[in-house]
Amino acid sequence: MSRSPISRWRWWAWAAITIHFAAFLLLGLSRHWGYMTSINDLGVFDQAVWGTMHGQFLLNTSVFNQPINWLGFHFHPVLLLFVPLYAISPSAEWFVLAQAAALSFAAWPIFLLASRVCQSEKAGMLWTLAYLVNPFLLSAAAWDFHPVALAVPFIALGMLAVEKADRRLLLLSCLPLLFIQEQLGLTVAVFGFLWWLRNKRWKTAVSLILLGIAHAALVLGVIMPALSPSGALWMLGNGTSQLSRYGWVGHSVSEVAQTLLTHPLAVLEALILQTDGASYLGLLLLPFLGFPLASGAFLLPGLPDLLANLLSANPMPRSVFAYHSSTLVPVLTTAAIYGSVRISRWQKRFSVIELTGLALVASIVAGFGLGPLPLPGASTVWAPRHFMNQPDPALPAVHAAVGDSTSVSAQGNIGAHFSQRREIYLYPNKAKEVDAIVLWLDSPTTKLHPQDPGKDASLAWHLQMRPAEYLASIECLLSGKEYGILLWQDPWLVFSRNTMNIAPQREIELKLLRLRQEWEISADEYLAALKTCKK
Numbered sequence: 311m312s313r314s315p316i317s318r319w320r321w322w323a324w325a326a327i328t329i330h331f332a333a334f335l336l337l338g339l340s341r342h343w344g345y346m347t348s349i350n351d352l353g354v355f356d357q358a359v360w361g362t363m364h365g366q367f368l369l370n371t372s373v374f375n376q377p378i379n380w381l382g383f384h385f386h387p388v389l390l391l392f393v394p395l396y397a398i399s400p401s402a403e404w405f406v407l408a409q410a411a412a413l414s415f416a417a418w419p420i421f422l423l424a425s426r427v428c429q430s431e432k433a434g435m436l437w438t439l440a441y442l443v444n445p446f447l448l449s450a451a452a453w454d455f456h457p458v459a460l461a462v463p464f465i466a467l468g469m470l471a472v473e474k475a476d477r478r479l480l481l482l483s484c485l486p487l488l489f490i491q492e493q494l495g496l497t498v499a500v501f502g503f504l505w506w507l508r509n510k511r512w513k514t515a516v517s518l519i520l521l522g523i524a525h526a527a528l529v530l531g532v533i534m535p536a537l538s539p540s541g542a543l544w545m546l547g548n549g550t551s552q553l554s555r556y557g558w559v560g561h562s563v564s565e566v567a568q569t570l571l572t573h574p575l576a577v578l579e580a581l582i583l584q585t586d587g588a589s590y591l592g593l594l595l596l597p598f599l600g601f602p603l604a605s606g607a608f609l610l611p612g613l614p615d616l617l618a619n620l621l622s623a624n625p626m627p628r629s630v631f632a633y634h635s636s637t638l639v640p641v642l643t644t645a646a647i648y649g650s651v652r653i654s655r656w657q658k659r660f661s662v663i664e665l666t667g668l669a670l671v672a673s674i675v676a677g678f679g680l681g682p683l684p685l686p687g688a689s690t691v692w693a694p695r696h697f698m699n700q701p702d703p704a705l706p707a708v709h710a711a712v713g714d715s716t717s718v719s720a721q722g723n724i725g726a727h728f729s730q731r732r733e734i735y736l737y738p739n740k741a742k743e744v745d746a747i748v749l750w751l752d753s754p755t756t757k758l759h760p761q762d763p764g765k766d767a768s769l770a771w772h773l774q775m776r777p778a779e780y781l782a783s784i785e786c787l788l789s790g791k792e793y794g795i796l797l798w799q800d801p802w803l804v805f806s807r808n809t810m811n812i813a814p815q816r817e818i819e820l821k822l823l824r825l826r827q828e829w830e831i832s833a834d835e836y837l838a839a840l841k842t843c844k845k
Contacts, residue, residue, distance in 0.1 A: 312364045318423075319425075319431035319432055319434060320431065322572045323417070323418070326435075326442060327418060330414045331411060332723075332821075334410040335406065336698070337452055338407075338410055338455075339406055340694075340698050341692070341694070342402065342403065343701050344346075344694055344699035344754055345702075345750060346694055346755070347402075347454045347739070347824045349372050349722050349724075349729065349736050350372055350725075350774075351453075352374065352454040352714060352726040353402075353726035353728075354370055354729075355386075355457070355728065356369070356402040357370060357372070357729040357731075357734060358389050358590060359392045359400075360396065360730040361732070362390065362393055363396055363400070368380040368390075370383070371732070371734055372725065372735055374539050375735055378538075380539045381533060381534065381739040382534055382535075382539065384457075384491065385529050385533065388460055388486070399463055402726055402727075407453060408460065409451065409456075409460075410451060413450060413636065414442070414451075416440045416441075416465075416640055417442050418438075419640075419641055420438055420441045420466055420644070420647075420688075421434040421435065421437070422434070423466075423469060423470045424436075424437035424647045424666075427473060427647050428650070428663075433666045435495070436669075437643060437662070437666060439673075439674075440597070440598070440669050440673040441640065441657060442672050443676075443677035443678075444597055444642075444673055444676070444677060445593075445679075445680035445681055446593075446594070448680075449631045449632060449680070450633040450635070451682075452681075453632065454633075454726075457490055458490065458636065458637060458727075458729070459636055460634055461486075461487055461490045461491065461494055462637055462640055464484070465483070465487070465637055466640035467479060467483040468480055468487075468501050468611065469608070469611070469640060469641065469644040470486060471483055472501070472509070473508075477514050480501065480518075481518075483501075485519075492534060493614045495522045495525030496523075496613075497615070498522035498523070499520075499521070500610050500614065502514070502518025502521075502522060505518065507607055510716060513704075526563075527563075530563045536712045542562070545557075546561050546563075546566065547803055550568060552774065555623050555627075556622065556623070557619055558623055559577070563672060570694045576668065581620050581621070585620075586628055587620050590628040592639060594642060596676055596790065597647075598645075598646040598669050599672050600652050601646035601665070602646045603649065604640050605646075605647075605652060606645070608644050608648050609641060609642070612637070612638045612641035612642065615634070618809045631680070631689075631691045631766055632766070641672045650665040667845045693755045693756075694754060694755055695753070695754060704799055704802055707799065711796055713746075714731060714733070715732075715742070717731070717732070717734075717744040717746070717785075718733065718734050718746050719735045719740050719741045719744045719748075720734060720735070720737055720747075721737050722737065722749045722772055722773050723750070723773065724750045728748055736774055737749065737775075738775070741787075742792060745807055746796065746804060746805065746806045747787065747805040748802075748803075749784065749802075751784075751801040751822070751825060753769045753829065755768070755769055757768065757769065758777075758830055759830070761777055761831075768831065777829045778826075778836050779843070781816055781826060781836065781839075782839035782843050783843050784822060785819070786844055787805055788818060793809070794807075795814060796809050796815040798817070800817075803818060
């Protein structure tokens with residue numbers, strides 16, 4: 311019995327979604343097992359859920375080097391959904407699974423919306439592929455888990471709800487957003503405005519607008535400042551830290567709003583001329599050939615996240631290799647769908663299917679060139695030593711040696727494997743206070759340069775310190791009296807208080823020498839780092 315065209319395109323859409331999910335689930339697991347996840351990304355969420363299960367609600371110790379409630383830094387109540395999963399098996403792999411599923415299966419609402427707007431399930435299938443291969447989505451899928459990824463399918467559903475004029479679906483799409491991240495209350499408010507523009511039903515529109523604004527006022531104005539270590543929104547603070555992203559605009563929500571309203575041209579000039587804002591906007595539109603601009607109203611739900619990324623003093627949120635733009639991809643895809651239909655009506659040279667095909671080709675080219683997959687000619691920005699890793703068989707022995715109740719200072723890229731404890735810090739923080747120091751004397755990446763911790767995906771980025779400083783600090787620990795070698799199982803090295811240094815010390819010193827050579831660290835740089843750590 312032959313399949314109808316409708317069934318065929320739906321089948322292919324689900325096949326593409328499933329393959330995408332499986333590929334990025336495996337990639338995410340391989341990254342974690344290959345020690346490419348971070349203590350201050352995946353480790354944060356692992357400790358928060360573990361802490362909740364052990365009487366410390368959404369615990370975090372690594373970001374501020376003191377115990378805090380994570381809601382004081384980011385509003386992520388959605389993490390509580392992982393508590394029942396941790397009751398089954400306390401494993402960070404749950405987060406990897408959730409992120410892969412959220413980003414991949416958000417393509418199904420895209421398929422339904424495109425099929426409806428273009429009146430063609432073939433077009434729906436093509437737009438599904440364009441969404442799945444978008445470089446910003448691929449990069450988000452290849453990064454550590456972040457709760458904002460869980461918002462992507464709900465934003466896609468919200469766009470479908472507006473198109474279908476389905477009030478219940480819109481409400482079901484918007485309510486979860488309120489528990490995912492702090493700025494998404496404003497996204498809900500904008501969805502209300504878009505609902506009014508599209509469907510002219512003011513009750514639902516006003517309800518969502520008021521709900522979103524009230525959420526933003528409560529979360530940003532009350533809850534987060536009350537739980538913050540500084541008593542204020544940390545990212546609006548003074549300083550040059552990457553965490554102080556918006557202090558240049560204002561030091562409170564009201565100041566930020568006032569600056570945007572009273573000095574819009576000055577802010578716009580700063581975003582376009584003094585930062586990489588223009589190139590960022592160009593990269594967002596490039597895979598869609600600018601089609602979203604032909605349907606501007608449907609870009610509105612992306613404004614809160616777009617502004618957050620553009621206004622950040624830290625350029626990382628504007629990087630095509632980061633995760634921050636993942637929520638913009640379903641918005642841009644939807645706007646491109648409507649834009650292609652409008653363009654096809656304005657001119658008769660290209661049909662909707664042909665325009666969709668062009669956008670898909672552009673998306674494939676952009677996704678191929680900028681994506682994280684190990685393909686010839688692709689950027690493969692993470693440059694892992696191995697793309698397919700399995701759980702390290704030595705890890706259980708290291709856990710057994712360290713213990714569950716000890717306070718730990720851990721190397722940045724292995725910290726997420728030791729974060730289920732009451733005190734975990736990013737090495738070398740608290741290195742003179744903790745019970746144990748856990749290190750992994752190896753590189754998870756072949757990308758050794760630049761040796762600047764601020765540059766994404768390099769060895770220094772994974773260590774969160776310059777490699778020369780890292781190796782010099784280990785030599786200082788070996789020569790000091792505060793810590794002894796508890797375990798040496800190359801490349802694992804664990805220091806512990808009240809432990810005497812034993813025979814492997816010479817072997818470890820030779821390992822450090824080999825790493826200096828492999829990591830291309832000059833003698834002058836190493837001696838300077840060694841001199842600094844011995845002060």
